[in-house]
Amino acid sequence: MPEAAGIIIDIVRGLIERRGDVPPEIHDASTIGDDLGLDSLDLAELSAALEDRFGRDPYTAGIVPSTVGELTAYFA
């Protein structure tokens, strides 16, 4: 579902920009913690944003994706 992937990447990019960093290139293998540097509050916000956008999110379902690919696959 490439459209969902694009939306998710935009949300992630927004989180990184808001903390004052320049977002790296984001691809499926990017790790959410190490590569993108999202902390638990960022994940909390990501979870809320995904729920608002898609009506569901992996974190509420008890899944904690470690890569962007795993995250977007949840919505595929």
Place this chain on the structure above:
Amino acid sequence: MPIAILRDAARAHPDRPAVVAGGRTVTYAQLVARSDALAARLRARGIDRCAIAVADRIDAIALLAAASAAGVEACVYPATLDAADIAAHADRFAHDTVVVDDDPTAARGPQAPDPAVLVATEGAGRRGPAGPGATEGAGPRRPDTGVGDRPILLPLADLETGSTDAATVGGVGAGTADAAHAPLLVLTTGTTGAPKGVRHDWSRLAAGVHGTPVADGDRWLLAYNLNQFGGLQVLLHALAHHGTVVVPRSSHAADVLDALRRERVTHLSGTPTFWRIVVGGLAPGDVDGLELRQITLGGEPVPDRLLERIAGLFPTARITHVYAATEAGTVVAVSDGRAGLPTTVLDRDEDASVRLRVADGELHVRTPITVAPGDGPDDGWLATGDLVEERDGRLRFVGRTVEIINVGGAKVHPLPIEERILAVDGVDAAAVHGSPNPVTGQIVAVDVVTAPGAEEDAVRTAIQRACADLPAPGRPRRIRFVDELRIRGDKVVRNPNGESS
């Protein structure tokens, strides 16, 4: 107790309007006469406690005065209750009698008919006149509620035309309370859960009303409902000053402005939420010719920005914000133009009638209403649930204990965040609250009403920027744009999910 105030005013000014509502005017002499007649009938029916659920505030005032004259404990229910809510309230507060409108199908006075009563009457009707316990024609009706046999719905018309002969209805023992100390049950707003009932006595409430009657009579707008502590305070103040109570058609800005202008209102008291709605709808020139002399805010913390806005609109009016609680009465009134309370309120002597202290960030108060007979100086303290921080010589309200947002273990107070957001251009109203979250338990969320013409994406970015220097857990993580905030009793409801959130 209001009956004594009413009699006093009626002696001095029998023909002065006591209440103006929806084009109707009731003079002090008329109000006293009606209240006395109602009091006699309450006694004759043997009623010693009653709830009041009538839509018209002139009726409600007369019933309150009648109850106090008869020594009957009165309790005004919120105007928005439906039949099931009335039954639930009656059950919760053990009310056997609820006085309701006589003709629920007709609009009475300035307010729409109470839908609650409509439904209640239909419920009784569905059971049919031959059903068990049903009464035909005039007379008490029991709603088909399924919560026991409470309450008896007593139409006001039946009460007004009923007998005053106690023997005919077997009434005994009504009005056993000393009329001067007639109790009053006041329900809390319940913005943070189910309402609680707090028993007051009129004489203690009235003891906090200072001032002397003025020659030409002040005119007080009753912007609160009479089930609210603020509404009772306005009523007591207006009557004690032999003034006139003006009831607006609704609390919408246009109706409030219309009442202010038409009745030349001098005193206006409301919650900050009420004031925000009123001043938010003002266009330049709208306030020209208004005669407001005293502006009062209470019931919620007052932000600096709102005080400044009101002062700018009404430069000659005295502006007071009152810290009060249903359980404690009026605690402090501040008129120095700044938000929060001066920290000097904490320095009062042990024998002061009202004292304040802070414990674990929570404000505790001790007032004549919280103190029981025999209490020592360390007894009778009430934990208010209001959290404060000391800043610049002021106690600033930062939230309620039940409103604390727990973000991954960090305790976050909503109000300082809300004040920042309210200062953002394009934001008309905002309510910060905790939103459940699978990662951190809760996150800070905010519901925002934008100003006309404001662009949501730009407002979102501006809010994020305004909160960027807050500690990370305190930054709003979920910003939602809504048409209006949830408001109950003219106060913002911050935990929309109820007590559990």
